[in-house]
Amino acid sequence: MTFTCRQCGTCCMYLGDYIVIDHQIGPFEFACESVSTGTGFVARIDDDKREIFRDHTFPEKYPHACRFLRPDGSLLRCTIHRDSPAQCKFYRCVIMRVSDPGGNPVGTVTGTLNLHSEDPRLRAVWEAAEKTIPESLSDFEERRKQYLTGQGYQVT
Ligand code: SF4
Ligand code: SF4
Known part of the structure; x- marks a missing residue:
């Protein structure tokens, strides 16, 4: 993409x-x-x-x-x-780095808000986060981070 x-x-x-x-x-x-x-x-x-x-x-x-x-x-x-x-x-940003509960890196989210991950569960969780927390909310980035954290992921 x-x-x-x-x-x-x-x-x-x-x-x-x-x-x-x-x-x-x-x-x-x-x-x-x-x-x-x-x-x-x-x-x-x-x-x-x-x-x-x-x-x-x-x-x-x-x-x-x-x-x-x-x-x-x-x-x-x-x-x-x-x-x-x-x-x-030429900078291409990463605004979130996502790790599984064991601390293993499983995905990144770029500034365009695209998730890059091979982890099917994380992809499903991110899609759910996109549906429930729209970009129109002023604090949507923080809320999506919290959503991922609530699903057991570590987000930095
Ligand atoms: S505003 Fe950002 S893109 Fe522009 S010169 Fe400064 S650091 Fe670079
Ligand atoms: S989307 Fe945001 S974080 Fe990513 S390169 Fe553009 S200004 Fe920087």
């Missing part, structure tokens, strides 16, 4: 120490460093995200989040999608 980022922002919430702004070089242009690879890059805020970038309430509230992450309605969006480092562009 093709991976599609649903722009939940979960993977960027603690990357503030890894995607670092060195200095500003224009109104919407920054010299940056990707700390994990030690490479510099120039980030220009995407034309259509300049309005949301101007509001610094979010980075002030979440100091560990990447400086380029901003809320946009129900989404958390990267405001330098065009110029973001390669590791961001």
